[in-house]
Amino acid sequence: xxxxxxxxxxxxxxxxxxxxxxxxxxxxxxxxxxxxxxxxxxxxxxxxxxxxxxxxxxxxxxxxxxxxxxxxxxxxxxxxxxxxxxxxxxxxxxxxxxxxxxxxxxxxxxxxxxxxxxxxxxxxxxxxxxxxxxxxxxxx
Numbered sequence: 001x002x003x004x005x006x007x008x009x010x011x012x013x014x015x016x017x018x019x020x021x022x023x024x025x026x027x028x029x030x031x032x033x034x035x036x037x038x039x040x041x042x043x044x045x046x047x048x049x050x051x052x053x054x055x056x057x058x059x060x061x062x063x064x065x066x067x068x069x070x071x072x073x074x075x076x077x078x079x080x081x082x083x084x085x086x087x088x089x090x091x092x093x094x095x096x097x098x099x100x101x102x103x104x105x106x107x108x109x110x111x112x113x114x115x116x117x118x119x120x121x122x123x124x125x126x127x128x129x130x131x132x133x134x135x136x137x138x139x140x
Contacts, residue, residue, distance in 0.1 A: 025049070120138070
């Protein structure tokens with residue numbers, strides 16, 4: 001048998017099987033609390049389950065009562081966007097979860113006592129999994 005006859009099926013097979021790098025990420029959990037637990041510990045999960053562009057708000061000095069809004073590309077986002085529980089504990093940061101609807105949760109982080117570090121994270125359910133859709137940084 002010719003070598004070229006052996007290579008043809010291998011090349012053809014390669015076209016049928018998608019590469020591992022193009023595989024769609026698997027949702028860590030349908031349960032929001034479990035999803036958040038994985039999300040906060042894994043930057044790859046954060047990148048995979050952040051809606052791009054990410055709506056980002058921040059309060060600039062003398063800007064008023066409304067945050068300045070921008071839309072960030074994946075390259076403009078500073079990961080990790082949400083620090084894990086162990087790091088929060090060391091830094092004195094508290095996390096609270098507020099269910100806003102069947103497909104929407106608001107997660108807030110703030111520093112104990114001073115409140116100087118305050119970030120609001122909004123997660124919505126899209127296409128079978130949770131996605132970070134917006135962040136508002138109220139840190140002073």
